[in-house]
Amino acid sequence: MYSLYDSLLAQHPRQLTSVKCAPSTIVQLHRYFEEVVLENGLSALVVESIPKAEEHSPREAARIKELVEVADQVFLFMASDDMMSQRLTTKETDREPAVIEHSADAPRERFVVIADARFSALLASGQSDQSAGGSDLVIWTFEPDVVYSALEYLMARVTAQHPAHAASFARAVQVSMPKATSLQLTLGVTTKLARLLQEQAEREIAVNRIATAIRDSLELECLLMTAAYELGRALNAKSCAVRVEGELVGATKTSHYFRAEPIVSNEEKAELYSNVEMVRALLAESPKSWVNDGDDTPERKACPKAAVPLINEGRFVGLILIESDDSSRVWGDNELLLLHTVAEQLTVAVKQADMFAQLQLQALTDGLTGCYNRRSFEMQLEQNIQLATRMRQPLSLIMIDIDNFKHINDRTGHSTGDVALQLIADSLRTELRAVDTAARFGGDEFAIILPQANIRGALVVAERLQKRLINTQIPGYGLITASFGVASFPLHASSRDLLVLAADRALYESKHDGRNRISLAVSESSNLCRTPSSPHVETVDILQ
Secondary structure: OOOHHHHHHHHOOOOOOOEEEOHHHHHHHHHHHHHHHHHHOOOOEEEEEOOOOOOOOHHHHHHHHHHHHHOOEEEEEEOOOOHHHHHHOOOOOOOOOEEEEOOOOOOOOEEEEEEOOOOEEEEEEEEEOHHHOOOEEEEEEOOHHHHHHHHHHHHHHHHHHOHHHHHHHHHHHHHOOOOOOOHHHHHHHHHHHHHHHHHHHHHHHHHHHHHHHHHHOOOHHHHHHHHHHHHHHHOOOOEEEEEEEEOOOEEEEEEEEEOOOOOOOHHHHHHHHHHHHHHHHHHHHOOOOEEEOOOOOOOOOOOOEEEEEEEEOOEEEEEEEEEOOOOOOOOOHHHHHHHHHHHHHHHHHHHHHHHHHHHHHHHHEOOOOOOEOHHHHHHHHHHHHHHHHHHOOOEEEEEEEEOOHHHHHHHHOHHHHHHHHHHHHHHHHHHOOOOOEEEEOOOOEEEEEEEOOOHHHHHHHHHHHHHHHHOOEEOOOEEOOEEEEEEEEOOOOOOHHHHHHHHHHHHHHHHHOOOOOEEEOOOOOOOEEEEEOOOOOEEEEEOO
16 A cells, blocks of 8 residues: 555645754654644644554643644544554543544644645654664645645545544535645745754754764763764753763763853853752662753743763663753754653763773783783883973882792692782782782782882881781691882882882892891992881881
8 A cells, every 4th residue: 555655746846845854853844844733723624644653742742632622623544453542542622533534544644734825844764764774755845736635645545544533524625625835824834844853953963973973982971972962952951951860871961051161150050960969869769761941930940951871771871951042942852862762872972981091991901810911011100200201200110039938839820829919919909009010020929119109218118018928828728928120210210120220139138148038129329228127028117
């Protein structure tokens, strides 16, 4: 069976031109046609097809009920089991639409036909064009002869498939025969259509820009800023906030957009972030779209808002919040669809950023101990030395070698040796500051970078680490000890390589002198005096 869309294109190929539109845009186009009837009180014949949906919004049902009250007659084509049919036949009013059930072989289509002595119009869409990224092909016209062709086609269809409605449908067409179209009404709806298509183009551009940013960058903060900015501009919003959180991103990250920036006050920013927290609590419990439409009530001061969650594998990972300063704004389905589209893109970006972070972590860390590897240690040490040079601050390096580590592998196996290295790494991290860096330098050798620590501070840290390792119990083996070498920049060396060499030589001295000791690098400007304080610890005092 041909759809109304196909039939009209075949009969009027020169008068009709198909346009690709997103499904949400087509819904809005239908509403613009209906608004001509509602706003001008036209006693028109309205014939409309309503596609089946799992759930129709209360707003949609209320709009159709209002249309039934205003129009002379309303015929609705819909599925027999559509919940909308039940909502429209609740006996709340004396007038009801004539519901014509779709037949089993009815084409997938959506249309609205309006016929009145002063105004005639039709809009029809056909099958989805898969090559257009999910867009539908749609036609519309205000020509009375084309509208009459549509009514003739529908009369033939009703007569053949729904004879019970044939007589009433024919009478309604005869009474509401389209004769002419008001230029004023046509111009009004045409202006709306043009504006809607322009908005659709702007939103598609915004989505493409966000998609490009996701493709070209893995910096999550940059992506959030791009999304907030593009959404705020595309929806002409007062403000927009985008937040991501959870295990995939670590710390919570939020970016915002204000139309009035850079003159936005701190109070306005604080209010936006407060609203983000409020909406976050709502969406975390019920991860669905949250809409707060505006109205013209004078006492209402809250601005209209809309929010959608970011969901990854069933888990809440963030949200998008948009706010308008138009107190009467009602958020359209196409606007909410844009928010959902961007939310899906950002969810993918969060997963990509997490994967990239994991790859970076694998490239920079030792897989067994979780400490930095040799390559990242050298990069970090170089950065720390450059910073210490600019800030004229000291920096110290501790080299650690586990005593007789080969005995652990020989006596208990390499699995026990791996456990020993993991326990040692955990012990080192426990004793260090957040700014310190622990790295696995070699097989059983570790290196500790201590920014802003002079030789005295480094010696204190080395003694603390030695005592902790002495008390570390290796399952299946027993206690262990370690040898330490300590050097400081710029006291013992003037570069990264020389500092590592100085600390390594001090470590060798500790091993040569019997292990389980701490040795300091020798410097011509230092006067070193060693005084053993215990059987296990050798301390060094620096005389100024």
